[in-house]
Amino acid sequence: MSITKRLVLSSIFKRQLHVISRSKTTIKPSFPTKSSLKDYNLPLYDCLVPDLYVPMLFFYPHGKTPKLKAYNTTSTTTISNLLQCSLSEALSKYYPFAGRLISASRVDCSDQGVDFFETRIGCKLSEIHEKSLVKGDEYSAHLFPPGSIWGKVIDQDSSLVRVQLNHFDCGGIAIAASVSHRLGDAATVCSFLCYWANLSRHSGDHQKSSHFGPHFAYELQYHDSVKPEVMCPEKYWVTKEIVFLNTKIAKLKAAVQTQDRAERYTRNELLTALLYRCAVAAAAATSESGAHAPSVLFNLVNMRKVMDPPLPTTAVGNIVSTIHIPTTTESETSLNQLVQRMRKAKMQLKGTKNSSGFQLVPPLLNQYMKSNHRVVFITSMCNFPIYQEMDFGWGRPTKVTLVDTPFIDCITLMDTWNGDGIKAVVSLEQKNMEHFVNNPSLLAYASVL
Numbered sequence: 189m190s191i192t193k194r195l196v197l198s199s200i201f202k203r204q205l206h207v208i209s210r211s212k213t214t215i216k217p218s219f220p221t222k223s224s225l226k227d228y229n230l231p232l233y234d235c236l237v238p239d240l241y242v243p244m245l246f247f248y249p250h251g252k253t254p255k256l257k258a259y260n261t262t263s264t265t266t267i268s269n270l271l272q273c274s275l276s277e278a279l280s281k282y283y284p285f286a287g288r289l290i291s292a293s294r295v296d297c298s299d300q301g302v303d304f305f306e307t308r309i310g311c312k313l314s315e316i317h318e319k320s321l322v323k324g325d326e327y328s329a330h331l332f333p334p335g336s337i338w339g340k341v342i343d344q345d346s347s348l349v350r351v352q353l354n355h356f357d358c359g360g361i362a363i364a365a366s367v368s369h370r371l372g373d374a375a376t377v378c379s380f381l382c383y384w385a386n387l388s389r390h391s392g393d394h395q396k397s398s399h400f401g402p403h404f405a406y407e408l409q410y411h412d413s414v415k416p417e418v419m420c421p422e423k424y425w426v427t428k429e430i431v432f433l434n435t436k437i438a439k440l441k442a443a444v445q446t447q448d449r450a451e452r453y454t455r456n457e458l459l460t461a462l463l464y465r466c467a468v469a470a471a472a473a474t475s476e477s478g479a480h481a482p483s484v485l486f487n488l489v490n491m492r493k494v495m496d497p498p499l500p501t502t503a504v505g506n507i508v509s510t511i512h513i514p515t516t517t518e519s520e521t522s523l524n525q526l527v528q529r530m531r532k533a534k535m536q537l538k539g540t541k542n543s544s545g546f547q548l549v550p551p552l553l554n555q556y557m558k559s560n561h562r563v564v565f566i567t568s569m570c571n572f573p574i575y576q577e578m579d580f581g582w583g584r585p586t587k588v589t590l591v592d593t594p595f596i597d598c599i600t601l602m603d604t605w606n607g608d609g610i611k612a613v614v615s616l617e618q619k620n621m622e623h624f625v626n627n628p629s630l631l632a633y634a635s636v637l
Contacts, residue, residue, distance in 0.1 A: 207330055208308040214347075215272055216301035217279040217286050228284040228295040233506045234370055235293045236550050239341040240594055241350060241366035242377050243332060246578055247317055247587040250359030267361065268306055268353055271580065274388035275304065275351065281394070282380050282402050284504075285349050289341060289370060295348070302349035305333050313360030320637050322427045323592040330354075336366035338594045363580075372505050374569050374590075375490055379502040382577040389581045400577070403500040425596040426621045429589075429637040432459060433609040436633040444523050453527055456601065459610060460487060460566050461526035463599050464513075466630045467564050467616065468521055470623040480521075484556050485513040487530060488567040489537060491546065496539040509537055509546040514561065568601040575605055589613070 279286040279302065287297040309330055321328040323337045335342070336350040348368040355361055367377045379400050386397035394401070432440075437455050440462065444453060464485045472480045488508045492499040499507065511533035515521050540546070556563055574588045587605050593615040600613045612634075616624055625636045 206310045208310050210305060210307045212303060212305050213272070214301040215275050215279065215286075215304045215351075217283060217299050218273075218276040219280040221280075221283040221286075221297050221299055225283060226297050228287065228297050230293045230295065230370065231505050233508070233546065233548065234372070236548060237369050237506050238594070239289060239368055239370040240338050241336040241341065242369050242374065243328075243337040243364065243366045243591040244377065244381065244574075245321065245331060245587075245589050245591055246363045246365075246574075246585040247313060248361050248363070248580075248582060248585055249313060250356075267582075270388055271351075271353060271363070272304060274392060274580070275302070275384055277387045277392050277394070278380065278384040282383065282504075285367070285371060285380060287348065288344055288346070289348060289368065290344050295371075301347070302351065303333060303347040305350070305352040306355075307331075307352055308355050309357075311356060312358040313356040313362065314358065317587060318637075320427065320429045321589065321591050323423045328591055331362055332364045332366060332591070336364075337591050339366075341368050341370070369506070373488075373490070373508050374567070375492065375501065375507070375572070376504050378569070378572045378574055379504075382573055383502075385578045385580045389579055400502055403503045421595065423592070424617075425593075425615045426618050427592050427613065427615045428621060428625060430463075430612040430614055430625075430630070431604065431609055431635045431637060432612070432633055433635075437609065440633045451524075451527075455610060456568050456570055457527045457530060458523060459601060459612065460485075460530065460568070461521075461523040462630070462633070463566060463612060463614070464526065464564055465521040465523065466624055466627045467597065467599070467614075467620070468515065468562070469518070469627060469629075470616065470620040471562055472518075473623040474617075474619045480516065480518050481562060482514065482516050482560060483562040483564060484515070485526070485530075486549070486553070486563055486565045487511050487513070488549075488565070489534060491537070491540060494534075494537050494540060496541055509540070510549050510552065511537070511547065512552055512556070514556070563597060565595075565598045566601070567599075570601050570603050570610060572603075575603065575607075 283297050284295045286299055286301050287295040288300050290296045316327050319327055328337055331352065331354050333350040333352050341348065348371060350366045352364040353361065354364065365381055367380065383397055383400035386400055390396040440458055441453055444458060445451065468480060468483045472478060475481060488510050491507050491509050492501055492503055511530060513526060513529045513533065553563060569590065575584050578585050578588065590600050590602060590613055593600060593613060596615055596617060598615050602611050604611050
């Protein structure tokens, strides 16, 4: 294709990719919150989390008709009406999500509601379906409400949940949902979104959707004077999506287990170790000395099943702890050794009775940064029911993604849409990313999108 033709096609595409129209409304809970629940005190761990929006995006192609019988409405009910009604129902149970953050540790649950945008996008869904969306690019800027991709919750009047329903020229839709990280971790966000989808699919039947209903009984210690110690910078890194097919992961397992036949490694363990090893190697390759500098793997652990007694999977909050694996030499980043150290650290968390057993990220992070360690965060959303349960009544999404990362040297693992592998959303400095994506140890098992 000639340069002139490519420029013409590029120009046409850019003219198509724009917001044709955008409207905004406020969705409030279908039932008023009880006066006794107006003050929601955030647990200590929530108070330490930066109040940023966690951005999730769900794609649904044209050709699937929504069930239009919900909420005693007529056959002319639109997708928008269905989503707004079911969201209102969901907020009646997840009542803090409709409130306002009035301090670092308190939410005013006076049913102020959440922002709901509806947008017409001037392109086909297929034109952006396979793109890697990142903060600040033209695609994500169109698909999300302004400032809701890892953006800060600005003030006490800001909605803690921001949703945008995107209609494409082809008839396909994409639902963008951003939830304040102060309300909960990825598990909490997914439970809320799955509850909303189930209510939509089951015509507002809370009983059929109860398995995703919120659990608020567990409260950690909180302090009104606490202020978050971690702030997220403006984006200056590069983000890539790396896909590991199950067939390639099986080969990786076989290769590693030849060194240790007694062990059986999980997909998450091996990929966490491999990605950390490659990230550290990339940093070493771009350093002046070419040597491995002190680094540390921060791996977040969902504590709900680990605690004694265990908590429901829908327990609301940032109920996570962290394991930290420092390394100073290349030999310490061998996959077998990293997995063994991760397992040992996780075993020490098992049976935790209360929040006193949590390893809080901010103090540990400060400790390692003062000693000049490169911190690599790796977390996993694998096995979350974001494909199986995010059916609003017209089928499962064909793609789900967590858009970008909140900071540099951060990696999130997610299942692929058809369950044939794992996708990693990776953020690194530009010069490090070039070495990372060309690492033979990575390319042997992964594809870079």
